[in-house]
Amino acid sequence: MLDPARSFDIIGDVHGCALTLERLLDALGYQRIAGVWRHPRRQALFLGDIVDRGPRIRQALHIVHDMVAAGQAHCIMGNHEYSALGWVTPALPGSGKAFVREHTPRHARLIDETLTQFANHPADWQAFLDWFQTLPLFIDAGRFRLVHACWDASLIEPLRRQYPDGRVDRHFVQASAVSGSFAANVCNRLLRGTDMRLPDGLTLTGGDGLTRAFFRTKFWEDDPQTYGDIVFQPDALPAEVANTPLSHSQKSALLRYAEDEPMLFVGHYWRSGRPAPIRSNLACLDYSAVLYGKLVAYRLDDETRIDPRKFVWVDVDRPQASQ
Incomplete structure (x- = not known):
């Protein structure tokens, strides 16, 4: 899939920040020629989540799509592209749902900005939905790997026997509406990551305004002891929760991405601060661009371990109109 004669620039979640993306591409040495960067x-190499939230979603999609079509880029699926597909894809009979992505008020709020920006461009939106269906859930280049949220070999290996290039079909998306199915497990784990239920029925309202009973967890810690050791999200756990010891069964259920595995690049997790590796073989490139953070890239050449000096980013300044 990837051109071995080239080096790569791996880019985190864009979320409709099209002008910021153009600034980043310019900083990386790309030029717009015949309408394509x-x-x-x-x-x-885009890590998904091009849609939703930001001010110029349609423009951002055209930039990324046109680069892919011209052989200048690849893009994997993010949970927001999957959710957009699910919003319009009828669920299989007997699933108990009308659509893969149920049309609840919460789900409607998350996709509202995208649908609003495409309201006068229905053919354009349908073309992008068709394109989303072609996006792979992962890229395994041997020396390095890309997935939007979490690499789980126990799911990826059987997935690639069915879909060798990681590109699933419409039936797979429909099957993912059935809770506990292989398709549902794949989409939830690879596109949303791992999580754990908060203790004692506790819920937390995050910075995005959503109230959750679960928190996002790390999938690489070797010997965690407490909830605080595995939390991986912008919103901190209350101190009493963070200090709660993990049970033996909770520890056993945790996924682990070992340090001797190939380099892995993910998005999804709304990081902050100065971009840096999580470990020598793991980096998250989502630094909350749409929340006035940073749009981040990693410049990958022939290295086999992540070099802290090779992160490149542009800051997203207020007001939003400056993006």
Whole structure:
């Protein structure tokens, strides 16, 4: 799938920040030629979540799609592209749902900005939905890997026997509406990551305004002892929860991405601060661009361990109109 003659620029969640994306591509040495951002020696690799939330979703999709179509980029599926597909895809009979992504008020709020920006461009939106269906859930280049949220070999290996290039079909998306199915487990784990229920029925309202009974967890800690050791999200756990010891069964159920595995790049997790590796073989490139954070890239050449000096980013300044 990837051109071995090129080096790569791996780019985190765009979320409709099209002008910020153009600034980043310019900083990386890409030039807009014949309407497409191009580089003579490099390809851009997008980690998904191009849609939702931001001010220029349609423009951002055109930038990324046109680069992919011209051979200047690849893009994997994020949970927001999957959710957009689910919003319009009828669920299988007997699933108890009308659509894969149920049309609840909460789900409607998450996709509202995208649907609003495409309201006068229905053919354009349908074309992008068709494109979303072609996006792979992962890329395994041997030396490095890309997935939106979490690499789980126990799911990816059987998935690639069925879909060798990681591109699933419409039936797979429909099957993912059935809770506990293989398709549902794949989409939840690879696109949303791992999580754990908060103790004692506790719920937390995050910075995004959503109230959750679960918190996002790390999938690489070797010997965690408490909830605080595995939390991986912008919203901190209350101190009494963070200090709660993990049970033996909770520890046993945790996923682990070992340090001797290939380099892995993910998005999804709304990081903050100065971009840096999590470990020598793991980096998250989502630094909350749409929340006035940073749009981040990693410049990958022939290294086999992540180099802290090779992160490139542009800051997203207020007001939003400056993006």
